[in-house]
Amino acid sequence: MKINKIGQKDISRKFEDFASIIEKHARKNKDINVPEFKYNIQDFGDQFVSANALPKFNKTAQRLAETLISLNNDRLAGIIYSTLIKLNRSSDAKFVEEIATKALAIARRKHDPVHIAARTNDLKEIYKLSEYGSDRHLKILKEEKRALSDICKNYKSAKNRFETITRQMRPVEKYQEMLAAIRLEIAEVLIKRGEDLPLAKEELLASKVFYDQFEEGHNAKKIVAILKKLEG
Numbered sequence: 001m002k003i004n005k006i007g008q009k010d011i012s013r014k015f016e017d018f019a020s021i022i023e024k025h026a027r028k029n030k031d032i033n034v035p036e037f038k039y040n041i042q043d044f045g046d047q048f049v050s051a052n053a054l055p056k057f058n059k060t061a062q063r064l065a066e067t068l069i070s071l072n073n074d075r076l077a078g079i080i081y082s083t084l085i086k087l088n089r090s091s092d093a094k095f096v097e098e099i100a101t102k103a104l105a106i107a108r109r110k111h112d113p114v115h116i117a118a119r120t121n122d123l124k125e126i127y128k129l130s131e132y133g134s135d136r137h138l139k140i141l142k143e144e145k146r147a148l149s150d151i152c153k154n155y156k157s158a159k160n161r162f163e164t165i166t167r168q169m170r171p172v173e174k175y176q177e178m179l180a181a182i183r184l185e186i187a188e189v190l191i192k193r194g195e196d197l198p199l200a201k202e203e204l205l206a207s208k209v210f211y212d213q214f215e216e217g218h219n220a221k222k223i224v225a226i227l228k229k230l231e232g
């Protein structure tokens with residue numbers, strides 16, 4: 001399906017028309033050009049931001065995503081959710097939490113650890129500010145850790161399950177660094193909660209193994225200081 005580039009005039013109506021066309025094609029199982037769909041969703045989003053009308057985009061885009069999910073088209077819905085998260089990240093944490101939770105459900109269904117890690121990271125950043133150390137915060141940290149561990153242990157398999165259009169997976173070393181960082185975060189939360197300190201120590205030592213390979217140490221000194229407090 002060919003979708004022409006959208007102009008600036010009357011973006012609300014044009015986006016409604018676009019959503020209607022996509023829905024009709026999805027219901028009839030017609031081909032939808034995925035890169036072109038992604039381009040148009042992002043282009044519409046940018047236009048609504050420029051017009052200071054992002055809530056209108058959010059409403060129509062979310063409705064389209066939910067329709068696509070009901071039609072078993074998680075891939076297109078995931079593109080919409082990713083765009084919504086990006087555009088609203090700095091302005092509406094509650095909305096981003098809602099969308100990231102739905103996007104996480106898609107990533108779980110697809111057993112896609114890269115997107116599970118990305119969406120749990122979105123939620124982690126929200127909970128870190130709004131409810132640091134809560135059960136939800138700790139649970140999402142542990143899920144991000146599991147996803148990152150999966151990527152590091154099964155990099156080729158994770159790459160095969162990674163659905164994207166333009167972006168490539170990062171090198172495995174980057175995911176190893178992210179795993180070390182999340183282990184440190186889990187340990188800090190456990191210490192704050194005053195529970196499962198043996199697990200906190202285990203996470204700290206595992207994180208330190210990664211950071212110790214760098215001459216400057218990175219977070220290694222911080223970890224040593226935390227370990228001393230735990231043992232003192």
